[in-house]
Amino acid sequence: MTKKTHLFAEDSFFLSRRKFMAVGAAFVAAMAIPVGWFANKLARRNDYIKARSAGLYQDDAIAKVRVSHRNPAIEKYYSDFGGEPLGHISHELLHTHFVDRTKLS
Amino acid sequence: MTATTYQAGEIQGLIEIDASKCKGCDACKKFCPTQAIVGASGAAHSIVKDRCLSCGQCMINCPFGAIKETHSALDRVIRKLADKDTTVVGIIAPAVRVAIGEEFGLGTGELVTGKLYGAMNKAGFKIFDCNFAADLTIMEEGSEFIHRLHATVKGEEHAGALPQFTSCCPAWVRYLEGNFPSLLPHLSTAKSPQQMAGTVAKTYGAKVYDMEPEKIFTIAVMPCTAKKVEASRPEFNSAWHYNHEHGAHAAEYPDVDAVLTTREMAQLLKLLKIDLATTPAYDGDSLFAQYTGAGTIFGTTGGVMEAALRTAHKVLTDTEMAKLDLEPVRGLEGVKEADVTLFDKQLGQEVTVKVAVVHDMGNNIEPILRDVAAGTSPYHFIEVMNCAGGCVNGGGQPVQGTGSSWIGNIG
Numbered sequence: 367m368t369k370k371t372h373l374f375a376e377d378s379f380f381l382s383r384r385k386f387m388a389v390g391a392a393f394v395a396a397m398a399i400p401v402g403w404f405a406n407k408l409a410r411r412n413d414y415i416k417a418r419s420a421g422l423y424q425d426d427a428i429a430k431v432r433v434s435h436r437n438p439a440i441e442k443y444y445s446d447f448g449g450e451p452l453g454h455i456s457h458e459l460l461h462t463h464f465v466d467r468t469k470l471s
Numbered sequence: 472m473t474a475t476t477y478q479a480g481e482i483q484g485l486i487e488i489d490a491s492k493c494k495g496c497d498a499c500k501k502f503c504p505t506q507a508i509v510g511a512s513g514a515a516h517s518i519v520k521d522r523c524l525s526c527g528q529c530m531i532n533c534p535f536g537a538i539k540e541t542h543s544a545l546d547r548v549i550r551k552l553a554d555k556d557t558t559v560v561g562i563i564a565p566a567v568r569v570a571i572g573e574e575f576g577l578g579t580g581e582l583v584t585g586k587l588y589g590a591m592n593k594a595g596f597k598i599f600d601c602n603f604a605a606d607l608t609i610m611e612e613g614s615e616f617i618h619r620l621h622a623t624v625k626g627e628e629h630a631g632a633l634p635q636f637t638s639c640c641p642a643w644v645r646y647l648e649g650n651f652p653s654l655l656p657h658l659s660t661a662k663s664p665q666q667m668a669g670t671v672a673k674t675y676g677a678k679v680y681d682m683e684p685e686k687i688f689t690i691a692v693m694p695c696t697a698k699k700v701e702a703s704r705p706e707f708n709s710a711w712h713y714n715h716e717h718g719a720h721a722a723e724y725p726d727v728d729a730v731l732t733t734r735e736m737a738q739l740l741k742l743l744k745i746d747l748a749t750t751p752a753y754d755g756d757s758l759f760a761q762y763t764g765a766g767t768i769f770g771t772t773g774g775v776m777e778a779a780l781r782t783a784h785k786v787l788t789d790t791e792m793a794k795l796d797l798e799p800v801r802g803l804e805g806v807k808e809a810d811v812t813l814f815d816k817q818l819g820q821e822v823t824v825k826v827a828v829v830h831d832m833g834n835n836i837e838p839i840l841r842d843v844a845a846g847t848s849p850y851h852f853i854e855v856m857n858c859a860g861g862c863v864n865g866g867g868q869p870v871q872g873t874g875s876s877w878i879g880n881i882g
């Protein structure tokens with residue numbers, strides 16, 4: 367970086383706000399967001415997404431029961447209390463309605 | 472133009488840009504599913520509240536740490552944990568168990584369910600695994616799907632709309648409510664696992680815990696910032712309604728009292744001087760800690776679909792799926808598809824169920840919605856998650872190689 371640019375950045379009081387913003391934007395673009403930053407960022411992101419997902423698939427693989435309908439606790443919930451899926455209590459407690467948000471006032 | 476896109480009582484402006492820290496680099500705009508972020512390059516940006524889904528994707532991807540959340544329940548949670556008169560129930564989302572370890576020096580993606588149960592038990596929580604509620608969601612949402620499918624095949628008049636969309640992701644639900652309200656009949660009416668968990672904890676749970684519902688304080692631990700807004704939706708007080716109808720007189724309370732993100736849960740444990748990494752595993756204290764493999768994969772893209780199909784297969788054919796792993800809906804492709812052909816016993820015929828899985832919603836959902844609106848969609852069942860990768864990459868998760876740290880990493 368040239369000395370002059372450095373002085374501009376330090377000495378911002380002597381620049382108009384607009385010009386200062388323009389210099390600032392160029393500065394940021396040059397320093398922080400080099401060409402390829404987005405691809406680089408996405409690659410890093412996908413790495414940790416994959417690692418975390420792998421953890422969940424591992425949890426699935428080691429589970430004693432792997433299908434929801436055979437969860438003994440779920441069976442107990444329905445037989446002790448909830449009745450059956452889509453039944454009366456389910457409608458009251460486990461389902462909802464949606465809102466047209468273009469029509470709120 | 473309407474005055475607001477929020478119902479009374481809902482948290483507004485959860486995600487905000489700190490103008491004094493924003494460099495105007497535009498990075499956040501690339502991650503926002505709704506173009507809610509405005510401002511010229513180089514100038515401080517701001518968020519248009521009515522368009523924002525509170526998904527937090529901009530926040531975890533801002534290289535300058537300029538974006539913040541405005542609502543934290545941490546202080547309230549600490550007070551409730553200290554109150555001997557209150558039963559504090561911690562509802563733990565699937566994706567939390569593979570990320571919170573990162574805040575305690577464990578490896579990325581390390582599965583820490585037992586340790587997390589242990590640490591939360593030490594902190595004073597009852598353990599209510601949201602995976603139990605995910606299993607419950609599959610029972611309800613899967614049954615609903617089968618109901619719609621059969622009614623459609625039989626040509627019944629009030630058959631529910633197909634394709635059916637999943638409804639677990641509050642950012643997606645809010646997006647549809649705000650941008651494509653005509654497609655709302657396609658959304659499954661099943662509540663999200665978070666909301667089912669809160670409701671069950673304060674109804675059936677009150678019996679299991681032998682505790683008055685109004686003394687139960689439910690805290691959801693979520694990988695997601697939008698879940699805070701979801702919990703604040705005024706219609707989510709079903710437990711109070713139910714208990715009221717059954718003779719209770721307590722003042723109105725929500726199903727989920729507070730939401731902590733994964734980051735905030737880590738913060739809480741650190742404040743309480745509990746080191747998750749060295750905490751011995753704990754099994755949980757009730758049936759609400761029992762969950763299946765299907766419930767846990769809800770936390771990643773494709774998981775809800777895979778879990779739903781496992782159960783739909785059993786209900787439709789009366790046999791378990793031969794191979795439970797459904798590879799076509801796994802992985803990071805933006806839109807994934809699968810066909811499942813099976814013999815439907817009730818209909819006495821073969822049916823092919825076509826499903827699609829969408830994540831990274833902002834980049835992938837529009838063409839699909841246009842097809843559904845035009846009546847040309849080839850699918851029967853569509854899973855939609857706002858965040859790329861699903862909840863494992865939610866806006867409430869530990870910030871990994873993003874935030875300010877990734878500037879230093881670019882070389």
Ligand code: SF4
Binds near residue numbers: 492493516
């Ligand atoms: S990513 Fe952060 S610094 Fe860049 S424009 Fe957005 S809020 Fe500002």
Ligand code: SF4
Binds near residue numbers: 486506525528529
């Ligand atoms: S929270 Fe999500 S929807 Fe809101 S501005 Fe950020 S990225 Fe956009």
Ligand code: SF4
Binds near residue numbers: 696697698857858
């Ligand atoms: S995908 Fe998951 S983390 Fe992201 S907004 Fe939806 S529910 Fe929240």
